Amino acid sequence: MxxxxxxxxxxxxxxxxxxxxxxxxxxxxxxxxxxxxxxxxxxxxxxxxxxxxxxxxxxxxxxxxGRYELRVVAGERDTEVWIADAHLPASVIARAAAVPRSAKTAALGRQLDPAAYVVHRAWVGPMVLLVLDDPDDPTPYWLISARHPDKVLAALKT
Known part of the structure; x- marks a missing residue:
């Protein structure tokens, strides 16, 4: 059924x-x-x-x-972050932070974990860092381009 x-x-x-x-x-x-x-x-x-x-x-x-769309969607059970076809429940996000344009090179350079999920668009300056706390997922964090990371973070908190 x-x-x-x-x-x-x-x-x-x-x-x-x-x-x-x-x-x-x-x-x-x-x-x-x-x-x-x-x-x-x-x-x-x-x-x-x-x-x-x-x-x-x-x-x-x-x-x-420019095909990718970043969305924060609130459902009945949980809020989710969607980028392209990937989605992440907010319940597994331990920390979230904005990465300014000035720190983007460092975040994508030597500090980048190879297991991280990255959606980078060179023409979008800032990024959002979403650190995961999910023992079933080997991905340590998501690093995604966002023109307004403060709005993404606010949408995750409400």
Whole structure:
């Protein structure tokens, strides 16, 4: 027999880790430049084909780079942190802290534990550190990019 109870969830915080808007200008410009080069180099192609192929490819690549969404969701039983397809119940978080842009290099460098779960986006400055206290999970902590780590931490506390 299956359990058909409805679960109520409320999103306390949500942010999409999009690339910066100004990346679109060089990305589309590079696609257009390569299209011009192809037009000059391959005379047998109709002029519109490189543009029709490469400009949409640039749009898809830039959208794909910003595909991750960070969410803090409050359910009936527990609050969870979601990033991409991974989720972490707040009940296993022992400590949480913001990692400012100035400390990001150290956190991702020599101090990084190889067993940590990391979602890093270079265009997002600060990060959130979530230290785990779960004996069944070999992951010591999560280190995830967040534009507003203070809002993520506040959503976890409420």
């Amino acid at each position: 299956s359990d058909t109870r409805a679960t109520t969830q409320s999103v306390r915080y949500r942010e999409r880790l999009w690339v910066p808007w100004w990346w679109w200008l060089p990305g589309l410009g590079l696609a257009a430049l390569i299209s011009v080069e192809l037009n000059m180099g391959v005379r047998s192609l109709p002029d519109w084909v490189p543009y029709a192929v490469l400009l949409p490819v640039a749009v898809v690549v830039l959208a794909w780079l």
